[in-house]
Amino acid sequence: MTQTDKVPFWRTRAGYLVLIALVAAVAAGLTALLTNIFERKAEQRTPYVRVVEVGENDTDPAKWGKNWPAQYDSYQRTALPTKTRFGGHQGGETLPEEKIARDPWLKRMFNGYAFSIDYRDRRGHAFMLVDQEQTQRLTKPQSGSCLHCHASIMPLYRQLGGGDAMKGFADTFKLSYQEISQKLHDSGHAHPVACIDCHDPSSMSLRVTRPGFILGVRALAASDAPVPALPSIQQWREGARREPYDPNRDATRNEMRSFVCGQCHVEYYCGGKMTLTFPWGKGLTADNIETFWDETKFPNGEAFSDYTHAETGAQVLKAQHPEFELWNQGIHARSGVSCADCHMPYMREGASKVSDHWVRSPLLNVNRACQTCHRASEEEMKARVDVIQQRNHELLQRGGAAIVDLIDALVRAKESGAAPEALEKARKLQRRAQWRLDFIAAENSMGFHAPQEAAKILGEAADYARQGQIALLGGVSTTPGNPSLATAPGSSASASPTTAPSPSVNPTPSSSAKPAAGGAPRK
Numbered sequence: 001m002t003q004t005d006k007v008p009f010w011r012t013r014a015g016y017l018v019l020i021a022l023v024a025a026v027a028a029g030l031t032a033l034l035t036n037i038f039e040r041k042a043e044q045r046t047p048y049v050r051v052v053e054v055g056e057n058d059t060d061p062a063k064w065g066k067n068w069p070a071q072y073d074s075y076q077r078t079a080l081p082t083k084t085r086f087g088g089h090q091g092g093e094t095l096p097e098e099k100i101a102r103d104p105w106l107k108r109m110f111n112g113y114a115f116s117i118d119y120r121d122r123r124g125h126a127f128m129l130v131d132q133e134q135t136q137r138l139t140k141p142q143s144g145s146c147l148h149c150h151a152s153i154m155p156l157y158r159q160l161g162g163g164d165a166m167k168g169f170a171d172t173f174k175l176s177y178q179e180i181s182q183k184l185h186d187s188g189h190a191h192p193v194a195c196i197d198c199h200d201p202s203s204m205s206l207r208v209t210r211p212g213f214i215l216g217v218r219a220l221a222a223s224d225a226p227v228p229a230l231p232s233i234q235q236w237r238e239g240a241r242r243e244p245y246d247p248n249r250d251a252t253r254n255e256m257r258s259f260v261c262g263q264c265h266v267e268y269y270c271g272g273k274m275t276l277t278f279p280w281g282k283g284l285t286a287d288n289i290e291t292f293w294d295e296t297k298f299p300n301g302e303a304f305s306d307y308t309h310a311e312t313g314a315q316v317l318k319a320q321h322p323e324f325e326l327w328n329q330g331i332h333a334r335s336g337v338s339c340a341d342c343h344m345p346y347m348r349e350g351a352s353k354v355s356d357h358w359v360r361s362p363l364l365n366v367n368r369a370c371q372t373c374h375r376a377s378e379e380e381m382k383a384r385v386d387v388i389q390q391r392n393h394e395l396l397q398r399g400g401a402a403i404v405d406l407i408d409a410l411v412r413a414k415e416s417g418a419a420p421e422a423l424e425k426a427r428k429l430q431r432r433a434q435w436r437l438d439f440i441a442a443e444n445s446m447g448f449h450a451p452q453e454a455a456k457i458l459g460e461a462a463d464y465a466r467q468g469q470i471a472l473l474g475g476v477s478t479t480p481g482n483p484s485l486a487t488a489p490g491s492s493a494s495a496s497p498t499t500a501p502s503p504s505v506n507p508t509p510s511s512s513a514k515p516a517a518g519g520a521p522r523k
Helices: 011-046 061-066 067-077 104-109 125-134 144-149 152-161 163-168 176-188 211-220 230-239 253-260 286-294 321-327 339-343 378-415 420-442 449-470
Strands: 345-348 354-355
Touching: 011 378, 011 449, 061 067, 061 125, 067 354, 104 420, 125 144, 125 420, 144 176, 144 211, 152 163, 152 176, 163 211, 176 345, 211 253, 211 449, 253 321, 321 420, 339 420, 420 449
Parallel strands: none
Antiparallel strands: 345 354
């Protein structure tokens, strides 16, 4: 080898050292990657570590948070103010805005009922108990049943029932809100609805705990009402039916992701005349539920109503917050999309996939709540929702104007000595109109959960209100094939759609309006 020949770098001492360093770096990188993979797999196999034991009487979510910190961290965020165009709480004020101040027709509609005293926008789950304890509606008699959906109340039910939660639940309507609230605080369980109400403490599997829901969905299953969004009920109906339908045994896990929400976000009666009732024995539509209430009597034989309207004397129904019922009529429910998919979408926490327990509007979380399925931009998704909600809001305001016009007409008719028969026809139409208007006003999606169903309900509300005005003039229509008063208990006059001028929004109460009375509301 001549002096001009050069030794390749990789055959020199330096080259060997560089090569060794590269191999070591690659080996270290692969080792780190494999270690990370094994750690994540182990994390997946053990998604949580029990550092404390929790049981059926552990209602404080902070204790559960020691075992499930990710879920507890997001649950605590329900105390943060959130707001969309048609709902929520901005957080600048002590309490949310009064709905009855923003929409005066609500105050007129609820005259004779405590909702005419205090009716506010919603806040997050963290406030569900304290907001109820602070409402001015408590200045009027309230039933202890109201706490069914505002507190972790199952231990108290067991205590009141001598170990039998169903028995304890059944008797709470006999006690006042203040009495049950005091017992709740004395027992140490005065917490908002939290972990224990939706999860089995031994396995963390989803479960239904509320007696009202268990009895209500059992009655729904036993009926012949269509339930296309609830396949387990249809499967149970096709089976032997040896035992009543039990959601904790028969429902699918996907259904449970809606059932746990349906324990509270529903229509119900929780007054002081009978046990809290979910009215699902005829089905889940507004029409089904109206029929159920029309056929219901209180234990004393009196026909069911929530209150007597202070100005007109109509026996009126008051809707609560029927999100579960309206969701069941919509395309999302029929497509297998659960409440939790949109309001508690999955998120990544390390190697684990967990549900976001910051329960809120999907509009505030479009990426994870909507774009998992919808291949459209965030701006496009929000625009679609806004169109639906704006149209339903306009229909709602028209219905509000129509119901005030009917109330005014009834007041004038009473003062002028109208025939009792004409007054009774108009009062029954007021009941039907208010039920439909309130069904959407009290439901918190502004029609989004089932847009066509919501628009139908609101259209009928305005129509029945206008028919009530016509009835007072002796001009009840009898066009065949249209909705009829004859379907209402004790009614014989037919009713049909009518045409009326476009009403003004948020009409000013007439001079004949009386101060709000204080009936005992259901919530």
